[in-house]
Amino acid sequence: MEGKREESVMRKKSEQEGEVMDGSDIMELVGDEKVYGEFVDHKFQELDRDRDGKLSLKELQPAVADIGAALGLPAPGSSPDSDHIYSEVLREFTHGKHKKVSKTEFKEVLSDILVGMADGLKRDPIVILRIDGEDLLEFIKSPSFEPELISIPSEIEVPNGSLRDYIIKAFERLSVEQGMPPASDSWVMSNIVEPALQSCSTLLEQPIRQDTFLLHLKKVAECVAQHLKERPVIVAHTENTFDGSGIKRLLSNKFELEKCIFLLSGLGLTICLATQTLDAALKTVARDRSGKISKEYLRVALDVVAPSAGLPPFGAVAQMDKVIADVAKMLDADDGKIVTEEEFKKLLTEILGSIMLQLEGNPVSVSTNSVVHEPLTSASTLLQPPSHSAA
Numbered sequence: 001m002e003g004k005r006e007e008s009v010m011r012k013k014s015e016q017e018g019e020v021m022d023g024s025d026i027m028e029l030v031g032d033e034k035v036y037g038e039f040v041d042h043k044f045q046e047l048d049r050d051r052d053g054k055l056s057l058k059e060l061q062p063a064v065a066d067i068g069a070a071l072g073l074p075a076p077g078s079s080p081d082s083d084h085i086y087s088e089v090l091r092e093f094t095h096g097k098h099k100k101v102s103k104t105e106f107k108e109v110l111s112d113i114l115v116g117m118a119d120g121l122k123r124d125p126i127v128i129l130r131i132d133g134e135d136l137l138e139f140i141k142s143p144s145f146e147p148e149l150i151s152i153p154s155e156i157e158v159p160n161g162s163l164r165d166y167i168i169k170a171f172e173r174l175s176v177e178q179g180m181p182p183a184s185d186s187w188v189m190s191n192i193v194e195p196a197l198q199s200c201s202t203l204l205e206q207p208i209r210q211d212t213f214l215l216h217l218k219k220v221a222e223c224v225a226q227h228l229k230e231r232p233v234i235v236a237h238t239e240n241t242f243d244g245s246g247i248k249r250l251l252s253n254k255f256e257l258e259k260c261i262f263l264l265s266g267l268g269l270t271i272c273l274a275t276q277t278l279d280a281a282l283k284t285v286a287r288d289r290s291g292k293i294s295k296e297y298l299r300v301a302l303d304v305v306a307p308s309a310g311l312p313p314f315g316a317v318a319q320m321d322k323v324i325a326d327v328a329k330m331l332d333a334d335d336g337k338i339v340t341e342e343e344f345k346k347l348l349t350e351i352l353g354s355i356m357l358q359l360e361g362n363p364v365s366v367s368t369n370s371v372v373h374e375p376l377t378s379a380s381t382l383l384q385p386p387s388h389s390a391a
């Protein structure tokens with residue numbers, strides 16, 4: 001994947017389709033014992049600063065940061081959500097103990113993480129799009145520009161909104177397919193949209209007028225395209241469809257040793273890291289002393305099994321939350337009554353079964369677009385092969 005910066009002259013068609021990360025590179029690495037062995041030897045040597053043959057927590061930090069970068073997470077310390085994932089990854093290496101990690105342990109855990117990453121990518125490939133303003137310019141000139149955006153002032157209510165406010169709303173509506181990186185991303189807003197707004201018009205603080213809205217919008221969009229040309233934005237694009245197949249798999253496995261997955265919010269990537277059973281889910285759910293459980297914990301339990309069932313965590317996908325809420329209502333799962341553990345399990349299984357049926361009939365599709373601030377491959381040295389031993 002190196003040296004591809006120069007090849008970007010290839011442009012257009014191939015670029016629109018984007019570079020696809022589907023995990024096959026990772027599987028190739030982990031699947032070849034010799035190559036993977038050398039890879040680990042090299043990584044370990046690099047990390048073992050004091051040369052004592054073990055990795056301390058501190059020595060593991062760069063590896064953990066690298067794994068995060070490979071997943072497209074922001075750097076450690078920049079958000080509580082991703083920091084949680086970083087600490088989970090670190091805990092995997094140390095098995096939750098404060099001890100040093102041997103090379104064998106490092107090799108095993110790293111392989112689990114990489115295979116988990118590859119599985120996630122195979123299921124939900126990430127397409128890397130380079131957005132450089134060309135598609136946006138094309139969209140501005142296309143016949144769909146006007147019908148798509150003319151209704152914004154009448155559809156969206158911004159109290160005392162200026163022209164500027166409505167133009168920002170319009171950019172938030174544009175998709176990556178239309179050549180616009182997500183304007184909801186604060187980096188895009190402050191580095192692309194804001195500068196474009198500043199540089200191109202002085203009339204933006206005026207109240208909005210329907211008759212001149214599109215004209216102004218077009219002008220700003222041209223400026224945005226110019227900024228994108230000077231500073232292309234890389235976006236990791238995923239499309240996930242929740243069609244119930246994950247639940248089907250889980251239910252047919254009788255909840256045995258299903259891999260626990262944690263979902264990375266930004267990219268929708270999943271990593272299988274630990275094992276998790278329905279019983280484990282029940283153990284994390286508070287119980288009263290009689291061994292009975294309040295139904296109010298059903299939601300918690302559902303969230304615990306969600307990763308194994310291929311469901312997003314509660315709150316991550318609004319359409320999915322609605323499906324789950326409807327099912328819970330249908331099965332009287334929200335009445336907060338106290339039930340026995342058996343009943344609780346049965347009800348949870350019924351809920352999963354109903355969600356599965358719902359999704360089979362009406363799959364929910366979501367796409368995510370995350371801005372990648374550096375090309376993924378160079379942001380992480382994790383997957384770079386050892387330089388000295390080209391296999």
Ligand SMILES: [Ca+2]
Nearest residue numbers: 048052054055
């Ligand atoms: Ca060491």
